Amino acid sequence: MDCGVVIVGAGQAGFQTALSLRNEGYAGKIALIDDEGRVPYARPPLSKAYLKGTATAESLEYRPAEFFVQQAIDLVLDNPAVALDREKRTVALRSGRELEWSSLVLATGAHVRRLPSTGPEPFYLRTFADSDGLRNHLAGADSLLAIGCGFIGLEAAAAARAQGKRVRVIGAEGRLMGRAVSPFISAWFQAMHEKHGVEIRLNTAVRRVSESSAELPDGTTLAADAVVVGIGVIPNTALAAAAGLAISAGILTDSWLKTSDPAIFAVGDCAAHPNVYAGGLARIESVQNAADHARAVAATIAGKPKEYHQVPWFWTEQFEAKLQIAGLAVETDETEVRGDPDSGKFSVYNYKDGKLKFVESVNQPAAHIAARKLLEI
């Protein structure tokens, strides 16, 4: 008997799994378990339009609450899954409610890495509540200190600078967005931020923070009206680990996104999956990864097995620059720049052994789209 599908986590991947199951014609029961107490919403605007004040809370919601009722998706809000029983195929929620499943999808995402704090906590940016808190606080602040020179820190810096705040970015690494872009793009974005008046300090590992300060390795302390920390995330694997599922950099899956238990799938930020573009196991934090994982798993559960192999893509917006990345920033040995970087419209093609690996386009959407097609394996 089909006891239906339980999806743990109602973020991008969990929501998309439920939606795609119905689109695939799956008629069984679907339960979508949330722990934030909000109808599923998109995170990218949290460090962009929502933070700047140009998007409303409602515009972030993927669908209104009634949609879930219409689609017979049991959206269980503010009631986290606390334990899995793989033998009985049940999941227990905090409230004590127990749900049976025939297929279980873990879409638990990730939580922010924190810095030790010396007082009241600084802001982090993962949830709607985080972004809303920072947005309100920034309204009455003159300065922002962003710790972390990845996408989140830089997007928050750009959003605050655009509102006229004094902004400083402190990064532990030697270049901006080092894990995800080429050195050329790091340098170009650094120059752009500096041109806009953002002060950037690299190779500086902050030791401790508070809501209004950061302590540097040399003992000096920097102060600001607001402090936001974006130093990466840790996948939510505890539930899976406690149930004895294999874990590596995330919940371990095969290329069908099945975990070490074939009735349990893992999708999105929490899943360490074989990725042809990475040339091995990868755990990827992006909308593309979450949505395409979800679609593959939904098709498989609906009886149309689908292996995951989509081209990774990503975007970020900082000031007037929209950067789109096709492929994954793996190690390369040759770089070709097309277009004029000074014009603010150009693309960087990155090769390894003569093969195109990833393409970074700044304000050149057509080049990005062409690259997504070019890179298809």
Place this chain on the structure above:
Amino acid sequence: MPSITYISNSGESRTVTVDSGVTIMQAAVRNGVPGIVADCGGECQCATCHVYVDGKFLGLLKPAAEDEDAMLSLTASERKDNSRLSCQIVLTDKLDGIVVTTPAIQQ
């Protein structure tokens, strides 16, 4: 309060009325109109909000910007002369009564 009519690939029609400033994608999603997926939430990154705009209204729209034009080459259903991404079209009173058809597939 502009109204908008969505005609599905199989010919069913739904009309909804929304506040000015809402996009054609948002109007569909908030009112449970099927046929528009909108993976990226309106960021012009996914091409799953593709619609065909009725010829009478096409001339009232601002032409597609560079990013929309690029993304339109990734639609799952055929791109036609009246293809647009519905997340890029903001509804105003001028567009009251606009009619769009949703494609057979979005992904």
